[in-house]
Every structure is written in structure tokens, then in C-alpha cells.
Amino acid sequence: MASTIILQPLSSFTFTTKEAQPEEDPSVAARLQRLQNNYEDFGMRRTVEGVLVVHEHGHPHVLMLQIANAFFKLPGDYLRPGEDETEGIKERLDARLAPVASDPASFGPAGPMGGAGGDWEVGDCLAQWWRPAFETFMYPYIPAHITKPKECKRLYLINMPPTKILAVPKNMKLLAVPLFELYDNSQRYGPQLAAIPHLLSRYNFVYA
Template identity: 45%
Template sequence: MNSRHPKVDVYPLSNYSVEIKGAKIQRRTCDAARFTHMEYKYLKYGMKTSVEGILLVHEHKHPHVLMLKKGNAFYKLPGGKLRPGEDEIEGLKRKLSRNLAFNQPPEFQPDWQIGQEVAMWWRPNFTKHMYPYCPPHIEKPKEERKMFIVHLSNRQDFVVPGNYDLVAVPFFDLYDNPQRYGPVYSSIPLQLSRFDFKAMSL
């Protein structure tokens, strides 16, 4: 392996446990309502910034991405929208705790280790389409969406909302599979191809 590549220690999936907390309320369930609300917020606060964490584990030394799954077809990374003016790293830590930990004051939340930003996607208009670049004719994009590596400790307890499952999705299933995971998530293995993954046995 090239020593210049960033290194990431990845621990076995069996090292992590999952507990359940109260269900997460889904306020807007259809695209029309979601984008109408996004437009309202854009007019009030400006461009939306979203942050997401890529948490990695391994099974049989193959990297897997931890994702929240709802029902049979909806997958998402832990993360979400930042508050106006909120720092990206602190906002991601807040969102990780909300998605993956008990609801406690910040001083009792996990010490999330946020690593490198690995991707940025842009939403030019109030539609579902996002791109890994901002089209040159778009002067005011409606959302920027950033993904960061999150370095996990060798053991950790996750606490997820009752209406979601925490699943480990292998790279080979994610890669080039937009029909199931969408274009953003199916590109994760490619985005992480410059990293050296060390499959730990502890």
C-alpha cells in the first residue's frame, strides 16, 4: 500500500452493539412537501448545508458502511442539516449523537472523532437531483452536502431511533448501485478509494 494514502483503522462489526430509543418523527414524507419546506427555509436563511458521517466497520476484512435503514428501501447516513451559522464539525457531532446515542446533554455524548471531508455534493434547484459539482450556470445553489470520515473506537454502543435499523452495507453492494442507494451513496466506495483500510482484529 502507498504510505502517502490516508490510513483508517476499521474494526469488526461484531465489536459494536445497538440499542433502541424513541422513534424519530418524520415531519415531511413526500418530495413535494420536503422541497416546499426547503424553499421556505432558503428564502429565510439562505443555502442549506447538510453534513453526514461515514462510519466504517469490516466483516471478513471487507469494509462496510453503517447506514440507517427505514422500511425496505430507504437508507441514509447519520447526519443532517446544520443550524444557521453552525460549525460543520460541531454540527456533525450533534447530529451523530442525535442519530446514534441516547438523548443527553452534550457533555455526556460520545467523543466523536471526525476525520477528513471526503465529498461535497450540490443541489442546484429545489428538486432531488444532486451533483458532485456546482453547474456553472447556477449562481445560488440551494444546498451543499458534505461527507466526513468518522473514526470509530474499537468498541462502541450505538442507540438508534426505534423506526430505523442500523445496518452494515458492504462496499461491493454500494458501489455503482444507484437503483438501490441513490447516486450519492453508491459513489462512497469510489470516494474512499484513496484511503488505506486496515482491518483490525480487536
């Protein structure tokens, strides 16, 4: 039986900006090299990303970050060795999208507003993707000949209170991408993001 999830309207959230967050690596090659260096020291990398779903015009939309007007990604990042996944993804979401404590937008008449940060509700793990080698390709399974994958990325469904304040780094855009735009559109979004409509098909959505 499909689970039911209540989606909040996009208009119920408050959006603001904060200081830019430059990418850690200047190029894809540099990112893969750092992955290899870290693998030699710590073993397989664990990455967590959040799938934040809202509704607009009677249709589910996924919140995604766009970098350099071209590259799309879900909010999240890699974990430290031994770090708990649930607490880790909350921390990564705060780092990426929570307003800074000194931001006036995060304060109400009685002090900090409840939706400022740290109140992410981590739901189901929707998928895990595996990187078998120090290359860009990731798969939703471990290839048969691979015994030591280099990275495991898990996607978690994230619920947010309707009063949530989202602060977007100035060098990024936060876009609400409809499921019909993602579906079967790996050419634009890549296979991981294009698979999200399939992953969400197990749920019945109720629009608040």
C-alpha cells in the same frame, strides 16, 4: 501516498434501540417545500452526514440507516445558520445514534460508559454535493449556469472507538452495507451512496 485507517470489527460495537424519530416531512414534496421556505429566510442550506466504516468478513462496510424498509441514508442532518460543521455533525450523530442518558445500556459499573455519545472523531471531508434547484437532484459540482445553489451537503469520514454504543431509533434499521454492494449500484442506493467506494479508495484499510 494513501492514508491508512484502522477499521474496527462490527462485532466490537454495542447496538441498542431508542424512541422512534419520525421524518420531519411526510413526503418528498413537503421536504422540498420546506427547503424553499428556509432558503428564503436563511439562504443556502448546509447539510452534514457521517460515513461510518467498519469491517466484517475481511471487507469494509458502511453503516447506513434504512427507513420504511426501502430508503437508505447516512446519519446526519442540516445545520443551523452559522453553526460550525465539526461540532454540528457530532451533535447530529448524537441525536440520531447516541443512547439517551437514562438508557441502562449506556452505563457501566462506574457510571456512564465512554462510548455512549459525543466521542465521534470527525475526519476528512470526503465529498460535497450541490442541489442547484428545489428538486431532488444533487451533483458533485455546481452546474455552470447556477449562481445560487440551494443546498450543499458534505460527507465526513467518522472514526468511532471500538467500545461505541449505537442506539437506533425504533422506526429505522442500522445496516452494515459492504462496499461491493454499494459499488456501481446507484439504482438501489442512489448516486451519492453508490459513490462512497470511490471516495474511500484513497485509503488503505487495516483491520483491527
